[in-house]
Amino acid sequence: MPTDCIPFRETHYFSSLICDYLDEKQHLQPFYNRFPKLENFKAQIEEKGSSVRVQSRTVLVESLKNQYKGFDISDLTSKHIESLKQDNTFTITTGHQLNIFTGPLYFFYKIISTINLCKELKKAYPQQNFVPIYWMATEDHDFEEINYFNFKGKKVQWNRNASGAVGELNLDELDHVYEVFALQLDKSKNAEELKDLFKSAYLEHHTLTEAMRFLVNALFSDYGLVILDGNDKALKQQFIPYIENELIEQESFKKVSATNYQINQASNQDYKIQVTPREINLFYIHDGLRERIVFDNDTFKVLNTNITWSKSELLKEVNDFAERFSPNVIMRPLYQEVVLPNLCYIGGGGELAYWLQLKSNFEAQKVVFPMLLLRNSVLLITSKQKEKLNKLNISVKDLFLNQHDLMTKVTKELSKIDIDFAPQKEHLKKQFEDLYKLAEQTDKSFKGAVAAQEKKQTQGLENLEKRLLKAQKRKLEDVLERIRLIQDELFPRQSLQERNANFSEFYLEHGNQFTQKLIENLQPLKGEFLVLEI
DSSP: OEEEEEEHHHHTOSOHHHHHHHTTOGGGGGGOSOOOOGGGHHHHHHHHHTTOOHHHHHHHHHHHHHHTTTOOOOHHHHHHHHHTTSTTEEEEEEEEOOOGGGOSTHHHHHHHHHHHHHHHHHHHOTTSEEEEEEEEOTTOOOHHHHSEEEETTEEEEOOOOOOSOGGGOBOTTHHHHHHHHHHTSOSSHHHHHHHHHHHHHHTSOSBHHHHHHHHHHHHHGGGTOEEEESOOHHHHHHTHHHHHHHHHTOHHHHHHHHHHHHHHHHSSSOOOOOOOOOSSOEEEEETTEEEEEEEETTEEEETTSSOEEOHHHHHHHHHHOGGGEEEOTTTHHHHHHHHSOEEEEEEOHHHHHHHTTOHHHHHHHTOOOOEEEEOOOEEEEOHHHHHHHHHHTOOTGGGGSOHHHHHHHHHHHHOSSOOOOHHHHHHHHHHHHHHHHHHHHSOGGGHHHHHHHHHHHHHHHHHHHHHHHHHHHHHTHHHHHHHHHHHHHHSGGGSOGGGTOOHHHHHHHHTTHHHHHHHHHOOTTTOEEEEEEO
């Protein structure tokens, strides 16, 4: 059972933009379609349903069947793929990079949020079908972001030279990664299952795309997850009109640039703009190459190559080889929503931040903008760790503080003397208010001297407070060290567990029950950070 639920804002790990979005602040409402509430899906279903063409459903199903050739899939996944032909079937989608062995733990939370939302929607809207989609980011070329995972505080890394789309990489040298990983495991049943899973995925397939499909299918096929590779010729052909528009009209650059300005003006908050559009938001992808397309001196070029086209030559290339045109972070969401009967995208805070920049471009392209849902976030805590916290009289919520603030808070709570000098500072402030009045009535030139004296005495109190706090921390060092150790275990590198740990650490202890426990407890529409005892 969940140990606790904490509002995202109170964790201090989420941006003001995302917290304001979750609070449905009025100034952000122009940047999304509908907020992800169960009752709002009715209108989303109606709007999306009226825009999906029969032909696009047929192409989607045939592409999925081709992509799954040679893979064993569950009856439920097979049923989900077939159901996409029907006009009452819709998708809920999440996406992620092809991280080695799934990468950080939140990959699981993304997938399970997607699976569970489909279940919840089916109960609320029984006349429709809902299919969970994992969109593989096979066309990314940031190899350094995906070539490792952490296991018990150690980095397990795949070292090799890489260029082009990561999904097309062969799996050279991953046998060495397997050997390094296997040496860190014991001989238990769960450990053997992990080794077999890694070996089957990475040592028995040819490309990273194939390996990831096998791995994710092995983990989630029983729950009906459908895995989609967007680097697909037939799907890209559905996107040709939008590729042409991007190359010639450069619509997304105009719309997203305007939206970025509007977001900055929308409130007094210092929102961080997540992505900056380029004039052309497409790459050219072919034979190990993935480079940007630019327009310069009436010529279209592929950066860092000798490839050039005139306008007519480029449009012919698009129609002959649509699969060679790869959307970047600005265009990929549009591509996804064109080829899928999708209702909602589930992602992390950074992803939702850039999706909020895109609605105006969707409107210009006459593509329905999906609902945006922040994925579940989870802190996994053992009963032993929970027991230690209880003995120390520390709440799990306290652990979300940065370590310095946590140590200060605990010291002040445990200290037998009052370390907080706030009353003394307030008393000092009132005394100086009287001195300012006296200076005003006698000689205004003394106001500067009064201000200097106030600053000096306030600093003196603050220094005394710091010295006293430091002395008390020394006295309580044993207790503080125990708290430090627990926080370091649950917040490795002073960051969220889900951004560092890999699922294998928990699978080693719990086996298949680990995934099942997450399935049972993650509630995607609840909108809070889950603390789950395992």
